[in-house]
Amino acid sequence: MNSNNFIMKPKVDFCFKELMSDAQVRRGFIAALLNLKPEEIVSTELLPTHLNRRYSEDKEGILDVRVQLNGNIQIDMEMQVIMFTYWAERSLFYLSKMYAGQLEKGQDYDMLQKCIHVGILDFELFDSKEFYSQFHMWEDSRKELYSDKLEIHILELPKLARFKYPQTVLLNWARFFDGEDKEELKMLAKSDEYVQKAYDKLVDISADKEKRLEYEAREKAIRDYSNIISSGWVRGHEQGKKYGIQQGLQEGLQQGICALIEACQELGLSYENTHAKVLQKFSLTEKDTQEYMKKYWKAS
Template identity: 30%
Template sequence: MKGLLDPKMDFVFKNIFGSEKNPKILISFLNATLKPKDLITAVEIKNTDINKGYIEDKFSRLDVKATTSNDEVINIEIQLKNEYNMIKRSLYYWSKLYSEQLKEGEDYSNLKRTICINILNFKYLRTRKFHSGYRLKEIYSNEELTNVAEIHFIEIPKLEEGSDEKDILVAWIEFLKDPESEKVRSLEMSIDEIRQAKDELIRMSNDDTQRELYEMRAKTLKDKISALNEAERKGIKKGIRKGIQEGKKEKAIEIAKSMINIGLDKDTIVKATGLDLSEVEKLMN
């Protein structure tokens, strides 16, 4: 058997969790994440098509969209690389999901509870917990305004060794981390949905067409990550250059102050330090 594909790759994740053939996988994951008082019993999965254009577009979002039996609109996105914009990005997509529910003239009461779940393969928030959920609350009393808006972050690297695998969300994150691990082999024996997900992953991994699409998507995302890393490096270099320039300026100002103290005229100070005349005059006042 060929090695298993990485379920953290958005193309693979969408095929497993966003498949109409195995809705129980998504239901299990949502119940594990949201821990609702009334369990979700059914989902209607949207945007199931994945065409070649999406695979090759590094800006495309292969997320999972669904509505639930609890009358909720859900969006799940998985991110491999920190682009430093996850909070604003998630709020933007949440607002689109929320506002697009209404057609012109429809009543606001038709708006459904809207939830974004962000699965991150990097540490992002300050909290030590691997799973964080946010709603709208009053800033002094912490009273909840509404539960209509909810945004979750699941940071895979923060899952600690020895976490309680009876928590089904921990089991799902173990599956995403390493589907071939002994932990997952044990979990798939006791949790039907984990076994179904593993079976689907094995099927995809042994399908030459699916593997080819996976490789295409992996290359596209690798190119995107390389571009992000290059931009990051340029930003660091620019920051270093700026720091050097700022350091030089501070040194020039110190020298100018010393020259002022011994009574030198402003023209001499300008020539000696390279500061603007207006800057020297400001220091002299």
Template identity: 30%
Template sequence: MVCLIREDKMVYRTELLDLRNDFVFKSFFIRANHLLIDFLNTILDFTIVKADLIDSNLELMHSDDKFSMMDLKVETEKGERINIEMQLQSHEAFPERMLMYWAKMYATQDNKGKSYKKLNRAIQIIVTDFKLLPKPNYYSKFQIIDSEDGTVFSEHLELYVLELPKLNVSQLKQINKLEKWLLFLKADQKTKEALAMESSVMKEAWDEIERLSQDPKTVEIALSREFFLRDQLQREEDALNKGHKLGKEEGREEGREEAKVEVILSLYGSGISVQKIAEATTFSIEKVEKIIENKFK
């Protein structure tokens, strides 16, 4: 997890912010909606012309608001809803997390009692800086299909996973538009500049990340977000190590249960939400809430 991509200062006057930082990723596409539309059109198998922000959580977070949601929720000209995220850290329940986010996005269309026919397609897109799926290709699209003949049950559910570590590029002139975008997200400054020379869209992207990287407030928040994510990861690792140690020492079901309780309390004390704790454990949200309530009542 790197916030700034550092290059020779004799060549580059500006240190570019890293687009794999979720705050930078979000800020970049909020400020450049036309680039967001271009990026989405390289991923989807249909073309969109609008991508309007639809969630109040899309406001750029303040430096002390470290729990702001860093995903982008947009609505197309046809009413399709798309959620886009940059993710740096994985966990065992990541696929289930994706399904939960998709389900909530789809269900929130029905806040006015719409008929089923008026519901629109909901699409979840995850860009990961880690390997998630047991396959070599960086691009994956999931739908509900018949396992016998591949018939699509409904086009309303689409999940996309784009795994940056699996992107293998040797020649810039031989890559497609999506590969150019993904490489731009993960590459160093020299490669970004080379991409900018190959494409007018990438030149606009280069200009935008340069502008963003020269804004002191954006740099400050990006660094704050970086340190927060690092600290959170360390706290989670410490809590899990403590839990494993307790479980090993007890060697019984009681010990394993106590270990999980310790992990839950430690994660909660670190500011992790109840929902995220439940997603990362085998406990229900209700049980997690009860454990926390018993501890602090």
């Protein structure tokens, strides 16, 4: 690709984090997401993305982007391009951990501030045609709000190509995040002054040689991860034809597990996170998962 035409894809998490490092980009996107006027957003302070553990054995939580809005509301923004089977459970884990992590010992519950999870997904989570979903804690029959302190927003990018939607600023942002071509992104930038700021930031970081190397390494790791997972099962299926279904499935399973563990290590995931992914992906017992981890995990 001609270096003059190269531009990062906003939905690659490295690029998304770089975009959200800009206060004006954060302001515009959060305003569109929460249906606020940009001037209502006084501040969007970036917070540490590692969620505190109360106990050493607690599962670690690492967010993509964590923002404190107007000095009180906390927002977790996650860009996910690889299909994640337990996304709802994962998002609830991070949201509840972020909410509970606000209180120190001895503090009262009235100190707790609103927490919002935002999931921008490159896969479809729901059957409905809407690309944007917003969730609160409601009473089922009366639709009475139990508390406004927990909130979830989901954007499903693949639906943009399949359905038509009324024009909104949030739709422009979703299309921008889903954009892959420089001309397309440039046209989308004309729709809103803050999307324009995001495009300008995107052009700047795409021209940075060091950031481009980081981006391409991350994009390759994501691509390899996806290919490894699918090819592991394909190999198992082909071997099943040749050597017998049961043997082929077993060998394919082992290859798939090995490939997943290697891919997780390449992505820099911890032993604990990789263990959890293997357990969930292949529906193994805890004992079998430990044995596979012992067999395929490469100690540094």
